[in-house]
Amino acid sequence: MDILGGLVEVVQPATLLLIIAGTVAGVLVGALPGLSSSMAVALLLPFTIYLDPIPAIAMLAALYCAGTFGGSITAILINAPGAPPAAATAFDGYPLAKKGEAGRALGMAAVASVLGGVFSLMVLILAAPALATIAYRFGPPEYFALTVFGLSMLASISGKSAVKNLIGGAFGVLLATVGVDLTTGVERFTFGVPQLYEGISFIPVLIGLFAMAELLEQAGQKDRPLERFGMSALQLPGREDFKRVWKTILRSSGLGTFVGILPAEGSTVAAMMGYNEAKRWSKNRENFGKGEIEGVAGPEAANNAATGGAMVPTLALGIPGSATAAVILGGLQIHGLRPGPYLFENQPNLLYAIFFAMLIANLVFLAFGLAGARYFSRISLIPRQFLWPAVFCLCVVGAYGVGQSMSDVYIMLTAGLAGYFLNRGGFSPAPIIMGLVLGHLVENSLAQSVILFDQDMTRFLSRPIALFFFALAILSVASGPLASMFRARRAGSGPEK
């Protein structure tokens, strides 16, 4: 009955319209280099306050799905990935376009995205309620272990240096300590400014880091002349192509969903892994980078599969599965919905409504992507002097809108300026945001655990779920050094053979 209820919620004319609008906006924004889906969701978020929760979240989720696909259009046509998750798509998509096969590449990108997206939604519908049932057993010690695991994943959250990602994450955690401490009631880092007593809310920081910082970055660049290729008629993948890529799509869908479910890791990492695995298993390995259709299907299926996967922990546990999911989490909270087991009990329709919204978004962008790709690619021709001032207005209005407070606007501007310089220094915004979100959790859950354990930390050992996540955290930190040790040993023993 819940599934029908969810469908009924979504198949309202107004909600459908919002989903379609979100999808089209997502494809457009995704196609714009510099505007990512995290940023689009962050900018749209404050405007959804006045909607009912389900249409609001449905629209944000649709935007998330479509934005991830939109980036591949410009990645293929003009070698300018519209969003970070599409970066891997350009490796082979652009060479294909150069060969005059842009239509084939785009068709494959659209179909692979939809298949990946739908696969992960199936997982969402099965896994989230299952996770929610065991979530009753998630007390503070379990949350602490899970957040530690999430923080341990920050190293690989963006393509940039692992050390810088970790520093960024730690900086985010530090930002989370501002305000009156939950467990002691003591003020920290407020410098006597009353507006900081309640801490730094993460939506203005997010708008600043994602949108404002990019605006500053783009403002410093001239319009670059883009080389564009004439597009052959768009074509859906033929039988030949399908035979070639179905394994890749299946593998990437599974991989992408799994990466999405992991806390903090999102589409960008999924796409990179999808590309690498497609290459590793392919029979046409040497053709990669020169215009291999598998090299388009691999990352595209993976990055869209990560969207559904990322929603699993976000909805079931309140731990964001990706940076964009962190923004959607903010959206849930604005609407007074507390993600976690109670969400499914109190709002049984919500999960299914989100599921259907994302499903519809996948179908809509398939249609729009196939029919309108060449027009969508023109969006990158909008002159910067018109585009970025508009983005600036949205940043300010968005930061003010959530709390009706000018101090949030100042926080947004500060975050934007900081983000600009951090970006120049090679730090990406995603780990900072995740640090800010997880920072509250990691600190509070530890303090709560200590009280629950009567100050006896060894009692963490009596919680199996917590131990499981601690083990994963150790594994994720150790896997890098272990892998290089292993490689070094193999390389060392090689010549003796």
Add this chain to the structure above:
Amino acid sequence: MKYLARIAACVAAAATLGGPAEAQDFPSRPVEVVTHASAGGGTDTTARTLLIRGRRELGVDAFVQIKRGGGGTVAMSYASGKPADGHTLMAITPTHLITMARGRAPIEIDQIRGIVRSTDDPIIIVVNKSTGIGTLDQLIEASVKSPIKWGGTQAGGIDHIAAITFAKNSGAKVAYVPFDGGGGIITNLMGGNIQAAGLNYGEAVDGMESGDFVPLAIMAKERLGALPDTPTLGELGIDGVNFSTVRGLIVMADVPDDRVEFLEKAFLKAMRHGTYQAYLTGIGLDSGSVAGAAVWDAQIREMYENIHDTLGELGLRK
């Protein structure tokens, strides 16, 4: 010039036309209600619902002015900076009293004056059924052996102060576990990570209906209409522990008496109307929430004293 004179005449005429209907000189301009919380929250919704009929009773427009930040500090600076002529009211909650008691507010308790109480949602002591505790005495007894894990909101907040005051006056031993928001308290009480919590009726009702939560006592002077069988702490011999999520309107103490009386009457009438009563029912309260200046002002001061003492013992007061 002739033209200007004509306009002036029109304005004067309009002013006198409006005049006779409201012979008094108060209120003479729109009334603002300053709140400290974001739009859509409990305080905001209460204030807005109250003003639907409030405008009519006041005879002028009235609006909500949100000044967020610092546990009411920003709102209190704003309201105290306005002329004390009764056109500026403030919606206050225990948060404001705590901020004042901690010495972080720009004003002191003697500088405010209660007008009407708009909601009164007492804290109910609730335990998880699986603890096997069925009465308050059993709770106190069990806590002496091993401190009761008691969930609530932020340390130094009203839940914390209520729990500590209860422990002090009853002899129970309480290990207070703070959570970020009500949802975490409920989940952890349901999951058995904590054994007890002080909850509002609206928060506890689902768990009580399913039988998972057992209400033991109410931190108020009178029993709750919805829970006729649950005793108050006073009935059980524990005095001076009256805490609730209250909201009400205040003005600065310098506002003239006749204006305070006018505001009290207008808002009491507005809250007796079906619109406001339906809102109260919707959030699980009843008409007992509404009270006049005498009751409300006394309640503010009693709560303030309790908060002040307990914060001092917790070392959270300047």
